[in-house]
Amino acid sequence: MNIDWLAFVVVAIATLVSALIVVGSYGLGVRLLAVAADAAGARQRVVRSSAYACFGVCAAAVLFGIYLIIPAFHS
Helix, strand or coil, X not given: CCCCHXXXXXXXXXXXXXXXXXXXXXXXXXXXXXXXXHCCCXXXXXXXXXXXXXXXXXXXXXXXXXXXXXXXXXX
16 A cells, blocks of 8 residues: 555645635624724724625635535536
């Protein structure tokens, strides 16, 4: 039994980076929503839009991961 250690390291790094992107964008989105609740006027709209953009990045990363996992989507 041989283990391709380079492939293992690549998968580990990709997993770490993806987890950081998903968790970081979700956390930033939650924080921006909290800031938007205290803001007023045009600033509130900008901050809330930024929060929704962060949630969109998080959702896109999750959907891309599902696309990669399920072979019926890309065969």
